[in-house]
Amino acid sequence: MSNNEARRTANRSPEGIETLMETVGEQLEDGQLPVSVLHNEAVYEAERRRIFGQNWVFIGHETEIPEPGDYRQRYIGTDPFIFVRDEDGDVQVLFNSCRHRGSKVCRSEKGNSSHFRCPYHGWTYTTSGELVGVPQQRNAYQHLDTDEHGLHEAPRVESYHGLVFAALDPDVPSLEAYLGDATWYLDMYVKFIDMEVIGDPHRWEVETDWKTPAENFAGDNYHIPMGHKSAIDAGIGSDTATGEKQSDLYAIADASGHSFSLYQIESDDPNFWGHPPEVVDGFHPERLSEDQYEVARKSGVTLGTIFPNLSFIHLGGTNAPEKESVGTFVLRQWQPKGPGQMEVWNWILAPENASEEYKERVYESGMGTFSASGNFEVDDIAIWNGITEAAGSVFAEQQAATTNFTMGRFGDAAPERVPDWPGPGETYVHGGLTDENQLTFYRSWYDAMQEEPR
Amino acid sequence: MNGEYAAYARRSACEEFLYNEAYLLDDRRVFEWFDLVTEDIDYRVPVRTTRERSADEEFSDQAYHLKEDHESLRVRIERLENDFAWSENPPSRTRRFVSNVTVLDADDDSFDVRSNLLVHRSHEDSTTPDLLSAERRDTLRRTEDGLGLAARLVLLDHTVLPTDSLSIIL
Ligand code: FES
Ligand SMILES: [Fe+2]
Numbered sequence: 001m002s003n004n005e006a007r008r009t010a011n012r013s014p015e016g017i018e019t020l021m022e023t024v025g026e027q028l029e030d031g032q033l034p035v036s037v038l039h040n041e042a043v044y045e046a047e048r049r050r051i052f053g054q055n056w057v058f059i060g061h062e063t064e065i066p067e068p069g070d071y072r073q074r075y076i077g078t079d080p081f082i083f084v085r086d087e088d089g090d091v092q093v094l095f096n097s098c099r100h101r102g103s104k105v106c107r108s109e110k111g112n113s114s115h116f117r118c119p120y121h122g123w124t125y126t127t128s129g130e131l132v133g134v135p136q137q138r139n140a141y142q143h144l145d146t147d148e149h150g151l152h153e154a155p156r157v158e159s160y161h162g163l164v165f166a167a168l169d170p171d172v173p174s175l176e177a178y179l180g181d182a183t184w185y186l187d188m189y190v191k192f193i194d195m196e197v198i199g200d201p202h203r204w205e206v207e208t209d210w211k212t213p214a215e216n217f218a219g220d221n222y223h224i225p226m227g228h229k230s231a232i233d234a235g236i237g238s239d240t241a242t243g244e245k246q247s248d249l250y251a252i253a254d255a256s257g258h259s260f261s262l263y264q265i266e267s268d269d270p271n272f273w274g275h276p277p278e279v280v281d282g283f284h285p286e287r288l289s290e291d292q293y294e295v296a297r298k299s300g301v302t303l304g305t306i307f308p309n310l311s312f313i314h315l316g317g318t319n320a321p322e323k324e325s326v327g328t329f330v331l332r333q334w335q336p337k338g339p340g341q342m343e344v345w346n347w348i349l350a351p352e353n354a355s356e357e358y359k360e361r362v363y364e365s366g367m368g369t370f371s372a373s374g375n376f377e378v379d380d381i382a383i384w385n386g387i388t389e390a391a392g393s394v395f396a397e398q399q400a401a402t403t404n405f406t407m408g409r410f411g412d413a414a415p416e417r418v419p420d421w422p423g424p425g426e427t428y429v430h431g432g433l434t435d436e437n438q439l440t441f442y443r444s445w446y447d448a449m450q451e452e453p454r
Numbered sequence: 455m456n457g458e459y460a461a462y463a464r465r466s467a468c469e470e471f472l473y474n475e476a477y478l479l480d481d482r483r484v485f486e487w488f489d490l491v492t493e494d495i496d497y498r499v500p501v502r503t504t505r506e507r508s509a510d511e512e513f514s515d516q517a518y519h520l521k522e523d524h525e526s527l528r529v530r531i532e533r534l535e536n537d538f539a540w541s542e543n544p545p546s547r548t549r550r551f552v553s554n555v556t557v558l559d560a561d562d563d564s565f566d567v568r569s570n571l572l573v574h575r576s577h578e579d580s581t582t583p584d585l586l587s588a589e590r591r592d593t594l595r596r597t598e599d600g601l602g603l604a605a606r607l608v609l610l611d612h613t614v615l616p617t618d619s620l621s622i623i624l
Contacts, residue, residue, distance in 0.1 A: 108504050108509070109504040109505065110505070198516050199514045199517025199518075200503050201501075201517070203613065204615035206618050229538035230538040230540070233538070234529050234532055234536070235529075236529055322525050364526070371519065372620045373499075373530075373620035375529065375530065378540075379538075382542075382618065
């Protein structure tokens with residue numbers, strides 16, 4: 001079968017996915033990706049199982065459920081779960097489906113409750129998922145072993161300094177092993193700083209494949225001057241984007257399959273993403289190595305993607321030129337909703353021990369740059385949407401059209417491996433001019449797609 | 455003026471203001487719209503969540519889709535006029551439907567007004583519009599140039615926004 005035929009078959013049938021993935025494997029080596037994977041029914045169905053069914057997936061931040069009984073509805077891929085702090089104070093991720101006939105036992109997005117009572121026939125569960133109430137049990141259900149009928153739990157749940165992840169596959173490695181080298185970078189955000197989610201996440205629907213923004217946040221810094229010109233002209237965003245501060249951009253292309261971009265500002269003044277000294281005073285240098293601390297000290301805006309669908313940006317900047325810069329930490333999750341469709345979830349976090357005024361400014365700055373109304377975000381989305389249309393086209397399929405990730409590959413290009421970068425991963429300087437971060441994302445994706453669902 | 459007539463005149467004035475600003479926004483005359491906004495504007499679109507009936511509040515007092523003052527609104531307005539503002543270039547086409555205008559409270563120079571808003575937003579050649587529906591609670595204040603928008607709270611009927619991005623004014 002020719003590549004084209006293979007692709008056409010793949011787009012039509014789940015069986016064809018293996019052939020399509022073979023092409024992906026070959027093409028990735030040359031820095032190409034079949035654009036059709038960004039809008040394809042069979043790929044989407046395979047992703048639900050192979051990506052979201054077999055990897056650690058972000059659920060939420062522990063500060064979203066501070067008290068026993070606090071809960072939030074969350075999703076692993078498209079599967080409904082309850083993220084809840086049980087009566088003992090432990091975090092649980094429970095399948096939101098009654099063990100009787102499957103009805104949803106938790107129907108509001110958030111709240112506090114000592115129990116989940118199913119609206120259909122009244123089976124009642126504790127916040128740790130035990131079945132404790134069955135109406136008329138003595139007359140009707142004496143034989144029922146309630147111990148065997150608790151809510152299903154996500155097979156694996158672990159937290160990394162407040163970031164809670166769950167996995168549907170019981171055999172995944174530990175979360176820490178999965179994050180691997182990425183912890184060196186994550187530590188600068190969640191171990192160095194005790195972070196707190198402010199309010200509720202933004203949620204909105206976008207006609208873009210979830211991989212497009214995941215790839216973008218992995219390291220597409222090349223798009224900033226063009227894609228975000230209007231916001232930069234308006235004088236907002238990060239101090240490095242507005243030209244207020246000079247920086248070198250490092251691309252960490254492969255930190256155990258995850259990627260990061262770090263703008264480093266060489267200056268005697270510490271930068272710490274624009275957090276002012278009184279806020280930085282509340283951070284925890286003793287939890288970082290000297291090298292990590294030094295990178296944090298020089299950090300302007302930094303961003304990255306934890307495979308598969310959690311991205312973040314830590315941005316020192318502002319939403320209006322007259323207003324002072326603050327450090328905003330934004331977490332986002334690209335939730336698959338269908339072929340070429342997703343729902344964005346966006347959390348804004350601030351250092352827990354900062355003042356209330358500071359947290360409010362952090363929120364406003366995050367909202368004004370990266371949210372459904374964010375002056376940066378809105379343009380990204382308008383651009384990404386266009387990809388989806390082409391990706392689903394017959395013509396792209398016929399032509400075996402690919403997207404290009406060869407930037408910075410050849411000897412005459414600026415990006416170079418940095419041998420003496422203090423952190424782990426494959427590091428490049430002039431990181432805005434290499435596609436290696438994006439390739440890392442798609443290699444992780446390709447590898448995960450090779451795994452037959454267990 | 456008798457009371458009934460005064461109430462009628464008040465409501466008419468408020469309606470006229472709301473219709474006029476809807477025209478300006480739909481015609482993309484955003485700077486003219488911005489002229490209607492007072493310097494101390496407090497403009498908010500809080501995030502809504504699905505809650506149980508017994509919950510006190512569905513709207514967050516911490517999380518917002520928009521929470522703007524004069525300065526930050528101006529940034530948004532200026533950005534929209536930039537040819538590189540891709541989210542509105544080509545612009546989305548909007549049609550605002552304003553109804554159920556009710557003056558809740560009024561003194562000589564300020565009116566608290568409630569209205570319903572339906573925004574029909576279409577992009578490119580799509581025939582499926584994004585529909586945003588909300589209740590608005592506005593404070594309109596008399597200024598030297600007529601009524602001005604001093605505060606706006608937009609209470610969306612959505613928890614998940616059914617539109618790509620909020621690069622429009624509600
Ligand atoms: S489905 Fe839940 S009690 Fe019957
Ligand atoms: Fe962007």
